Amino acid sequence: MTAQLPTEQRDAPQGPAPWPMAIALDEIEAQARYNAMVADRIAAVIRDHMQPGVHYTYKLGETYFPRPVLLDAGVAYIMSVLRLVPRHHVELALREPVPVQRPDGGTEHRLLIKYVVRAELWHISPNGKERLVAEGLGSASSFETRHLYRWVSGQELPAGADPSRLPSRGQGSSARYRVYNPDPDDLDNTILKMAAKRAEADAIRQLPGVLEACALLPDAEIQAGEQPPRPLPPRKQEPQGEAQSAPSRPPSRAQPGSAPRPAAPQQAPTASERGQRPSQTQVTELAAERQLIDIAHGLSPEAPVHVTIARLLGVPEPERGRAAIVRWLQQHGRTWQDALQQVREQVAAHRPQEGQGDAS
Numbered sequence: 001m002t003a004q005l006p007t008e009q010r011d012a013p014q015g016p017a018p019w020p021m022a023i024a025l026d027e028i029e030a031q032a033r034y035n036a037m038v039a040d041r042i043a044a045v046i047r048d049h050m051q052p053g054v055h056y057t058y059k060l061g062e063t064y065f066p067r068p069v070l071l072d073a074g075v076a077y078i079m080s081v082l083r084l085v086p087r088h089h090v091e092l093a094l095r096e097p098v099p100v101q102r103p104d105g106g107t108e109h110r111l112l113i114k115y116v117v118r119a120e121l122w123h124i125s126p127n128g129k130e131r132l133v134a135e136g137l138g139s140a141s142s143f144e145t146r147h148l149y150r151w152v153s154g155q156e157l158p159a160g161a162d163p164s165r166l167p168s169r170g171q172g173s174s175a176r177y178r179v180y181n182p183d184p185d186d187l188d189n190t191i192l193k194m195a196a197k198r199a200e201a202d203a204i205r206q207l208p209g210v211l212e213a214c215a216l217l218p219d220a221e222i223q224a225g226e227q228p229p230r231p232l233p234p235r236k237q238e239p240q241g242e243a244q245s246a247p248s249r250p251p252s253r254a255q256p257g258s259a260p261r262p263a264a265p266q267q268a269p270t271a272s273e274r275g276q277r278p279s280q281t282q283v284t285e286l287a288a289e290r291q292l293i294d295i296a297h298g299l300s301p302e303a304p305v306h307v308t309i310a311r312l313l314g315v316p317e318p319e320r321g322r323a324a325i326v327r328w329l330q331q332h333g334r335t336w337q338d339a340l341q342q343v344r345e346q347v348a349a350h351r352p353q354e355g356q357g358d359a360s
Contacts, residue, residue, distance in 0.1 A: 026306055026322030030289060031208070037286050038209030045081060046214060050074060056214065068214045075201050078210075084121045084133065086203070088196050091137070092116035098143070100180070110148070111184045114141035115192050119199035121207075134206040138198025140191045142184045147191065151176040158182070288336040295343060312343045 046068055050056055055074035058065050070078070079086065097109040121134040142148060154163060157177060167178040181187070204210055296308035306325060310318030315328040329339065 024304075027304065030293075030306075030322060034286055034290055035208040035212070037283060038207075039212035040209075042078070042209055042213040045078070046074075050077060070201070070204070070214055072197055074214075075197070075204055078204060079121065079200070082207070083124050085124055086196075086200050087120045087122060088199065089118045089120070090115060090192075091118050092139075094141075110143075110180060112141060112143055113184060113188055113191055114143075115139065115195040117192070117195040117199045119196065119203045121200075121203045134203040136199045136202030136204070136206065138195045138200070138202055140194040140198065142181075142187050142191060147184070147187050148181060149178045150181050151178055153177075285336045288340040292336065292340050292343060295347065299347075309339070309343065312346055313339055 046056060052058075052068075054071070055077055056068035056070050058068060060069060068074075078084075092115065094112065094114040096112055098112040099107050100110045102108055116137065116139045119136050119138065120132055121136075123131045123133050125131070151169070154175060154177065157163065157166075158179060161177075161179065163175075163177055169176050292309050293305045296303075296305040296312070299312075300308045304321055306321035307318050310321060310325050310328075313325065313328065315324050317324050325339070329335065
């Protein structure tokens with residue numbers, strides 16, 4: 001006699017359909033490793049190729065930042081290094097008179113010019129293929145303090161202006177008074193370009209690793225008066241056999257046998273910091289995996305990329321994604337570079353067949 005289950009147990013589902021959680025987690029893990037690699041590379045570019053005061057700074061006004069703040073030239077440099085081309089779209093263009101209060105308490109109308117710009121960053125591959133990688137928004141207006149006012153001498157004051165009611169600085173013949181800018185129309189192009197640059201900087205923030213390597217806006221400032229951060233130490237290669245924890249010394253022109261100079265204020269990375277940096281082999285492997293991801297996304301945009309890669313490689317249980325690929329590579333003593341080469345050959349061999357099929 002066969003035992004019958006209660007109705008509620010018989011009709012209850014036996015568990016949710018298996019969802020490939022491992023696939024999503026593997027992709028997140030791969031992306032996290034890639035972001036860490038990008039952050040390290042961007043920090044190296046800033047340290048080795050950019051100039052403080054030209055491309056980046058640690059101080060704006062009286063505010064210090066723990067990470068380098070990219071200036072306009074630095075944003076443009078990173079876009080050039082990453083082969084990114086900005087494309088701008090004006091989301092809002094406003095020109096209208098707005099009432100403002102005069103120093104004497106009266107009211108007058110000033111022209112408000114405001115632009116909101118959306119910037120798209122497109123990656124241009126060597127073969128000319130374009131891909132949108134980030135977007136950002138930026139705005140600027142003629143009512144910003146730098147545009148709304150001008151500092152003029154007493155002889156340049158508008159007719160009827162009372163110097164005693166105006167904000168001033170300096171004394172005597174060197175005194176300057178703050179008045180409204182009489183020519184706001186001259187600022188139209190400046191305001192538009194400023195909004196575009198701010199949109200580019202906002203888009204750069206969206207790229208992997210950028211926020212970890214530098215600050216683009218004063219969102220992590222140190223209060224004025226605190227100790228400013230040290231600049232990034234210069235990169236150097238340690239001689240073989242030297243202890244990892246030995247402190248670095250700046251290049252010295254002293255004669256042999258003379259007393260060594262004291263260490264520079266800038267400190268070399270500690271052993272733990274050096275240990276966090278990926279080796280050249282790891283960097284190459286991550287780059288190969290990233291290229292495989294790009295190929296898989298181009299072949300099957302809707303499918304999980306590691307599942308597509310596993311199927312291209314002929315890996316058993318491809319639905320397990322990256323975990324299956326890693327196990328397969330370890331079992332066969334292969335690397336991600338080997339996998340990339342195999343996929344490239346397979347894709348290249350498949351394309352002529354498609355061309356012959358189309359011709360027939």
